[in-house]
Amino acid sequence: MKYLFSLLILILTQVFFAQKSTLSGSITDSKTGETIVGAKIYIKSINKGTVTNSYGFYSLTIPSGIYDVIFSANSLDSVREKIDLNADFSLNVELGQKIQNLSEININAKQKDNINSTKIGQIELEIAQLKTLPAFMGEVDIIKMIQLLPGVSSASEGGQGFYVRGGGPDQNLVLLDEAQVYNASHLFGFFSVFNADAVKSVNLIKGGMPANYGGRMSSVLEVSMNEGNYKKFKLKGGLGLIFSRLTLEGPIKKDKGSFIVSARRTYIDVLMKSFIPKTSNFAGSGYYFHDFNLKANYKLGKKDKIFLSSYYGKDEFTYTNARDNFSVKMPWGNAITALRWNHIFSPKLFMNVTGTFTDYLFKFVSEQDIFKFELKSGIKDVGGKVDFSYYPNSRHKIKWGSEYLFHTFTPTSVSASQEDVVFDTGKAQKLKSHETAIYLLDEIDLNEYVRVNVGLRYNMYHFVGPFTRFINGSLNGQDSQIEYKKNEVIKFYNGLEPRLSGRILVNETSSIKAGYNYNYQYVHLTSLSAVSLPTDIWFPSTDIAKPQTGWQGTVGYFKNFKKNMFETSVELYYKKMNNLIEYKQGALPQDNVNDNTDNLLVFGEGWSYGAEFFIKKSIGKLTGWIGYTWSKTDRYFPDLQATIFPAKYDRRHDLSIVAGYKLNNRWTFGAVFIYATGNTLTLPTSWYVQDQDLLFNYGSRNSTRMAPYHRLDLSATLYDKPTKTHFDEKTGEKIEVEKKCRSNLSFSIYNVYNRANPYFLYIDNDGELLKGDFKITVKQVTLFPIIPSVTWNFEF
Amino acid sequence: MKTQKIIGLIVLLFFTISCEKEVEIEIPGYEKQLVVDGFIETNQPPFVLLSNSQDIYSPTDLNSFLSGFISGAIITVSDGTNSVVLDEICTDNLPPGTEEFAAQIFGLPVEEIANYHLCAYTSFNPLIFGQVGKTYDLTVSYEGKNYTSTTQILAPTYxxxxxxxxxxxxxxxxxxxxxxxxxxxxxxxxxxxxxxxxxxxxxxxxxxxxxxxxxxxxxxxxxxxxxxxxxxxxxxxxxxxxxxxxxxxxxxxxxxxxxxxxxMDQITFEFFEKKYVQLSSGGSPFASPSNIPTNIKGGALGVWAGFSPIxxxxxxxx
CATH class of the missing domain: 2.60.40 (Immunoglobulin-like)
Incomplete structure (x- = not known):
C-alpha cells in the first residue's frame, strides 16, 4: 500500500509541473444534438488522443502547435479540424449522420481502442447493432445481449440475472444514469427493465474495475439513457405481439435543453382476459408490467448542464379463485431518480454531482375469506456522489470523488389479520446503514508503450439502529433480544480497495493487459430457489452478515488483424470471494417474529477461474463476434456441506456466436447461437417413507448437472426506403430527400430448431405405493419452444 | 408457509407456459440409510417402524416397498427411570386383536396383512406408556450400529x-x-x-x-x-x-x-414442519432443496416424536 501512495504522489508531482495547452469541449450528434459517449479525438502526427466521457466531454492537453484533429464516433461521419493551439481552446464538435446508402456498416469507430486502452474485461455495446439482432418476443433486450459476451452467463433460460466470472447476480453493480437498480427485470426475469429505445449506451466492466466504481464485487453494468433530441420533436415506437412501446423526445429549448419520455406495456393480461370467461372461477387472474422512462436536461450556460433521469416500472401478478374466495396480488417494481449537475471548472477540470433515489418494493397480498396476509420486502436508497475528472496533460487522466448512500432495507415485513384479530407478526424490521467511499485514480502513459490505471478506494459502512437483534434461545425456551437506539452504530466496517490495470503495447496491432482489483460489497442477495425470483431478498451487511470481499486478477492478450477488421483477445482470470451467503438448510423466511433474517443465513467462500476467447468483426457487411469461455466456479459453505461443491451456475463451456449481415439498404439479418454446459442442481438421491408419506433425501449440493443448453435465433429486419424522390422545381432534376417518417418490420425466430432446453428438473411421483402403481421419474421442464415474433417499429 | 405459497403460484404460472418431459439423468450420491419412524403418545405404548431409504431410481412396486421394512433390530425406550426393550411384532404372527391396527399402520387390507412379514416394535409394559411431563430416550441397535434420540411429552393445550x-x-x-x-x-x-x-x-x-x-x-x-x-x-x-x-x-x-x-416439542415440530413443506413443494427447485431435519443421532433419517393429544x-x- 505504501508503494501505491508513493507512486500516486510521484505522478501528481509530475502532473502539476507540466506546461501545455488544452483542447476541450463536447461532441454531439448533429442530427439530434445529443452528446456522444466514447467519441474519439485523435491527432495522428503526435499519436495522441482521448475519448469523450459519459457526458460527451473531452479534454486533451498537448504541446502548443498546429494539429490536424480527427473527431469520430460510431456510424457518424468523422470531422477533421485544423487547429492552431497556442493557448487553451474550447471546441464543440457536431458529427453528422453518414449517408444511409452505404453498403457497409461500421459498428466500431473506436478501432484499436481494444488494443490501446487499459480497459481489460470491459465491453461497450452498440445499441444500433443490438436492434438488428434476434429479439425474444420482439423486444430488444440489453441484458440478454450482455449474456452473449464471454465471461457472462445467464441464470437460466430467459433469465435476467447474469453471472459474471463466477460471481452471483447480486455482485453486479447495475447503474441507470448512475442510480443503482436492484432488480433489473420484469416478468420473473424474462425481460429487462431497460427499454432499448430510451438507452444511449451500455458499458460492462467485468474485470479490472476502476476505483470510481465500488460496492459490488463482480462487474459494473453502466446504462446511460438517451438525452432526447435537442433539435426537433420525434415520436418513435413499436408494436409487438405482447408489447408496445412509445417514445417522445424533443427540445425544451432548441440546442439548450431536451427531454425524452418513453413507456412500455405488456398486454398479456388483456390477452388472458379473452381466454378466461367472466363466469370462470379464475376471472380476474392475470399479469402485466409497464415501465416509464423520463430524462430531461438543460444547459445552463457554457459550463453547466443539469440532468434529471427517472425510471418507474411495475409488474403485477394477480390470481383469483372465486370458488375458494381466494385471491393473491403480487406487485413489484422499481422507482429510480437521478439528478445530476455537470460543471466545467476549466478546460482541464470537469465535475459531476449526482443525487440518486432508488426504491424497490415487492409485495404479496393474499386474502381468503376473512383472513388477510401481506408480505412486503424492499429497499430504499438515498445518496449522492461527486466526481472530478482532471486532464493535466495527455499522459494523465485523474479522477477523484466521493460517494454516499443511505440504505433502508426491509427484508420481510409481514402482517396478518382475521377480521378484528390482528396476529402478532412481530415488528417490521428495517435495517438502516450508511455506505461511504472516497477514491482517487490516475490513468498514466508511462511511455509510448506502457499505460497504467492505478487507483485506490476507501470505503466505510455503518450499520445503525433502530434495530432489534434476536438471539435464538433453546428450542422450548424464550429468545432474548437486544434493542439498539436510533442512529446507534451497531457495526462499523471499513476497508481499502486497491485497483490496478495496465497495458503494454507489443506493436501496432497487439497489446498485453493485466488488471487487479479488490472489492468490498455491503449488500447480499439471498435466494431460496434455484432460479431467480422476485422473492429473492436483498439484505445488508449487519453484525452477523459480514461484507462480501474479494479480489480478481486478470491478464489478457489483445490482437487486431486485417487493419482492425478483426479484434481478438484471450483473457485469463482468477477470482476469490469471501463472506458469501446462503440460507441454512430448510430455512423458511416467512415472518419477522422473534427472529432476524441473518439468523437464517450461513456464510462461505467461492472461487472462479477461467479463460475467455473473443473474436469480433466490426467492419464489413458481415459483423458480429464469437465468444468462448472455459471456466470453473466452486463454493464452500462448511455449515451446508463439509466439502467444496460447484456453484449452481458453474459452466465449463460457454459459447456464443453473434452475427449481423446487411444485405442492402432494406434488409438486415441477424443470428445468435448459444451453447452452454448445463446448470448444476441438487436433486434427491433417495426416498423413504414416514407415516405412509413419501419423503426425499437430497444428496451432495449441485451434484447433478442438467443437459447442455443450446439454441439458435434468427432475425430479419426490413427497413423502408430512407429517402423519397422529389423533383427540384428549379432544375427539374430528381433529388433524393430524406423521409420524415421511417419504419421497419422486425421478424425474429427464437429457438429455431425447437430445442427442449432444461429450465429445471424435478422429481415426479405418480401413483400410490400401496396400490403398486407407484413410479418415480425425473421430469425436465422447458420454457420456450420455437417462438416467432414480429414487431413494427416506427419513427417520425 | 407464505413463501411456499408465493413460490407455488409462480410455479403455477411457469407450468402454464412451459412443457415437460421425462429425462434420464445421473443423480450421484445414494447411500443407504436407516429410517426410524417412531412415536409415543400420552397413555399409549411407544411404537417404532424401521426401514431403509431407497435409491431414487430403485424399483417402486409394492414388494420392493414392503421389503424395505426392517426386522431384527434391538430397540430400547427409557423414561429415565424405566428402561424397556421393545418387542418385535410381525404381521405374520400378530397378537389377536391387533390385526386392524397393524393393517392401518402399513396401509394394507386387513385380510392380507398375515401374508407379509412386516415388523414393528412396541411394548405392552404399562411402565413405558407415555406420560405428560416425561422425556423418552430411544436407542436402536441394528447391524452393529447404534442410533439414539430423545423426545418429550408436553402438557397439552385444550x-x-x-x-x-x-x-x-x-x-x-x-x-x-x-x-x-x-x-x-x-x-x-x-x-x-x-x-x-x-x-x-x-x-x-x-x-x-x-x-x-x-x-x-x-x-x-x-x-x-x-x-x-x-x-x-x-x-x-x-x-x-x-x-x-x-x-x-x-x-x-x-x-x-x-x-x-x-x-409436540420444537424439535419434533421442525421435522414435521419441513416434512409438510417438502410434501407441498414436491421436489421443485423453486424451493430450497433441503433435507428434513431428523432428531435421530447416528446417521439415520426419520423422527422419534412425543405427542400429548387431547x-x-x-x-x-x-
Missing amino acids: FDSTYWKPTEGLTDYGYSYVTLSDPVETKDAYKWEVKRINKNEDGKEIDATFTKTFQPIFNDDFINGLTFDFWYENPMSFKEENSKSEFRGYYKLNDTVVIKFSK FDTLICKQ
Missing part, C-alpha cells in the same frame, strides 16, 4: 370451544371451527387430525382411523398468547369417490367429528 357453521351460500356444509387460547409463556406446536364417528349403513363409524389435514402442523409464531378462532377442512371428503366436488372439504350437517389435537368431539349443528 380448546376453549369447538363449533361448526355452514359456509356462506350453503346450508348443510361447513368447516370445523375452534377457539384456542395459546399459552403465552411457551413455544407451542400442534398437530390436527380428525375422524368422523357417526355411523354408516353398516353400523360402523364412517372413519376407521384419524386422518391428517393437508397442513396439519402449525406453531404459535403468529398467535403466541392470543385467543383466536380458526378452521380446518374435512380431509376425508377428498378421498370419497361419491362426494360432489362442490362439497369437498366441508363437514355435513350432523356429522360427529372427533378432533385429535396433539402438542380429543374433542364436535357435533356439526348450529
Whole structure:
C-alpha cells in the first residue's frame, strides 16, 4: 500500500509541473444534438488522443502547435479540424449522420481502442447493432445481449440475472444514469427493465474495475439513457405481439435543453382476459408490467448542464379463485431518480454531482375469506456522489470523488389479520446503514508503450439502529433480544480497495493487459430457489452478515488483424470471494417474529477461474463476434456441506456466436447461437417413507448437472426506403430527400430448431405405493419452444 | 408457509407456459440409510417402524416397498427411570386383536396383512406408556450400529370451544371451527387430525382411523398468547369417490367429528414442519432443496416424536 501512495504522489508531482495547452469541449450528434459517449479525438502526427466521457466531454492537453484533429464516433461521419493551439481552446464538435446508402456498416469507430486502452474485461455495446439482432418476443433486450459476451452467463433460460466470472447476480453493480437498480427485470426475469429505445449506451466492466466504481464485487453494468433530441420533436415506437412501446423526445429549448419520455406495456393480461370467461372461477387472474422512462436536461450556460433521469416500472401478478374466495396480488417494481449537475471548472477540470433515489418494493397480498396476509420486502436508497475528472496533460487522466448512500432495507415485513384479530407478526424490521467511499485514480502513459490505471478506494459502512437483534434461545425456551437506539452504530466496517490495470503495447496491432482489483460489497442477495425470483431478498451487511470481499486478477492478450477488421483477445482470470451467503438448510423466511433474517443465513467462500476467447468483426457487411469461455466456479459453505461443491451456475463451456449481415439498404439479418454446459442442481438421491408419506433425501449440493443448453435465433429486419424522390422545381432534376417518417418490420425466430432446453428438473411421483402403481421419474421442464415474433417499429 | 405459497403460484404460472418431459439423468450420491419412524403418545405404548431409504431410481412396486421394512433390530425406550426393550411384532404372527391396527399402520387390507412379514416394535409394559411431563430416550441397535434420540411429552393445550357453521351460500356444509387460547409463556406446536364417528349403513363409524389435514402442523409464531378462532377442512371428503366436488372439504350437517389435537416439542415440530413443506413443494427447485431435519443421532433419517393429544368431539349443528 505504501508503494501505491508513493507512486500516486510521484505522478501528481509530475502532473502539476507540466506546461501545455488544452483542447476541450463536447461532441454531439448533429442530427439530434445529443452528446456522444466514447467519441474519439485523435491527432495522428503526435499519436495522441482521448475519448469523450459519459457526458460527451473531452479534454486533451498537448504541446502548443498546429494539429490536424480527427473527431469520430460510431456510424457518424468523422470531422477533421485544423487547429492552431497556442493557448487553451474550447471546441464543440457536431458529427453528422453518414449517408444511409452505404453498403457497409461500421459498428466500431473506436478501432484499436481494444488494443490501446487499459480497459481489460470491459465491453461497450452498440445499441444500433443490438436492434438488428434476434429479439425474444420482439423486444430488444440489453441484458440478454450482455449474456452473449464471454465471461457472462445467464441464470437460466430467459433469465435476467447474469453471472459474471463466477460471481452471483447480486455482485453486479447495475447503474441507470448512475442510480443503482436492484432488480433489473420484469416478468420473473424474462425481460429487462431497460427499454432499448430510451438507452444511449451500455458499458460492462467485468474485470479490472476502476476505483470510481465500488460496492459490488463482480462487474459494473453502466446504462446511460438517451438525452432526447435537442433539435426537433420525434415520436418513435413499436408494436409487438405482447408489447408496445412509445417514445417522445424533443427540445425544451432548441440546442439548450431536451427531454425524452418513453413507456412500455405488456398486454398479456388483456390477452388472458379473452381466454378466461367472466363466469370462470379464475376471472380476474392475470399479469402485466409497464415501465416509464423520463430524462430531461438543460444547459445552463457554457459550463453547466443539469440532468434529471427517472425510471418507474411495475409488474403485477394477480390470481383469483372465486370458488375458494381466494385471491393473491403480487406487485413489484422499481422507482429510480437521478439528478445530476455537470460543471466545467476549466478546460482541464470537469465535475459531476449526482443525487440518486432508488426504491424497490415487492409485495404479496393474499386474502381468503376473512383472513388477510401481506408480505412486503424492499429497499430504499438515498445518496449522492461527486466526481472530478482532471486532464493535466495527455499522459494523465485523474479522477477523484466521493460517494454516499443511505440504505433502508426491509427484508420481510409481514402482517396478518382475521377480521378484528390482528396476529402478532412481530415488528417490521428495517435495517438502516450508511455506505461511504472516497477514491482517487490516475490513468498514466508511462511511455509510448506502457499505460497504467492505478487507483485506490476507501470505503466505510455503518450499520445503525433502530434495530432489534434476536438471539435464538433453546428450542422450548424464550429468545432474548437486544434493542439498539436510533442512529446507534451497531457495526462499523471499513476497508481499502486497491485497483490496478495496465497495458503494454507489443506493436501496432497487439497489446498485453493485466488488471487487479479488490472489492468490498455491503449488500447480499439471498435466494431460496434455484432460479431467480422476485422473492429473492436483498439484505445488508449487519453484525452477523459480514461484507462480501474479494479480489480478481486478470491478464489478457489483445490482437487486431486485417487493419482492425478483426479484434481478438484471450483473457485469463482468477477470482476469490469471501463472506458469501446462503440460507441454512430448510430455512423458511416467512415472518419477522422473534427472529432476524441473518439468523437464517450461513456464510462461505467461492472461487472462479477461467479463460475467455473473443473474436469480433466490426467492419464489413458481415459483423458480429464469437465468444468462448472455459471456466470453473466452486463454493464452500462448511455449515451446508463439509466439502467444496460447484456453484449452481458453474459452466465449463460457454459459447456464443453473434452475427449481423446487411444485405442492402432494406434488409438486415441477424443470428445468435448459444451453447452452454448445463446448470448444476441438487436433486434427491433417495426416498423413504414416514407415516405412509413419501419423503426425499437430497444428496451432495449441485451434484447433478442438467443437459447442455443450446439454441439458435434468427432475425430479419426490413427497413423502408430512407429517402423519397422529389423533383427540384428549379432544375427539374430528381433529388433524393430524406423521409420524415421511417419504419421497419422486425421478424425474429427464437429457438429455431425447437430445442427442449432444461429450465429445471424435478422429481415426479405418480401413483400410490400401496396400490403398486407407484413410479418415480425425473421430469425436465422447458420454457420456450420455437417462438416467432414480429414487431413494427416506427419513427417520425 | 407464505413463501411456499408465493413460490407455488409462480410455479403455477411457469407450468402454464412451459412443457415437460421425462429425462434420464445421473443423480450421484445414494447411500443407504436407516429410517426410524417412531412415536409415543400420552397413555399409549411407544411404537417404532424401521426401514431403509431407497435409491431414487430403485424399483417402486409394492414388494420392493414392503421389503424395505426392517426386522431384527434391538430397540430400547427409557423414561429415565424405566428402561424397556421393545418387542418385535410381525404381521405374520400378530397378537389377536391387533390385526386392524397393524393393517392401518402399513396401509394394507386387513385380510392380507398375515401374508407379509412386516415388523414393528412396541411394548405392552404399562411402565413405558407415555406420560405428560416425561422425556423418552430411544436407542436402536441394528447391524452393529447404534442410533439414539430423545423426545418429550408436553402438557397439552385444550380448546376453549369447538363449533361448526355452514359456509356462506350453503346450508348443510361447513368447516370445523375452534377457539384456542395459546399459552403465552411457551413455544407451542400442534398437530390436527380428525375422524368422523357417526355411523354408516353398516353400523360402523364412517372413519376407521384419524386422518391428517393437508397442513396439519402449525406453531404459535403468529398467535403466541392470543385467543383466536380458526378452521380446518374435512380431509376425508377428498378421498370419497361419491362426494360432489362442490362439497369437498366441508363437514355435513350432523356429522360427529372427533378432533385429535396433539402438542409436540420444537424439535419434533421442525421435522414435521419441513416434512409438510417438502410434501407441498414436491421436489421443485423453486424451493430450497433441503433435507428434513431428523432428531435421530447416528446417521439415520426419520423422527422419534412425543405427542400429548387431547380429543374433542364436535357435533356439526348450529
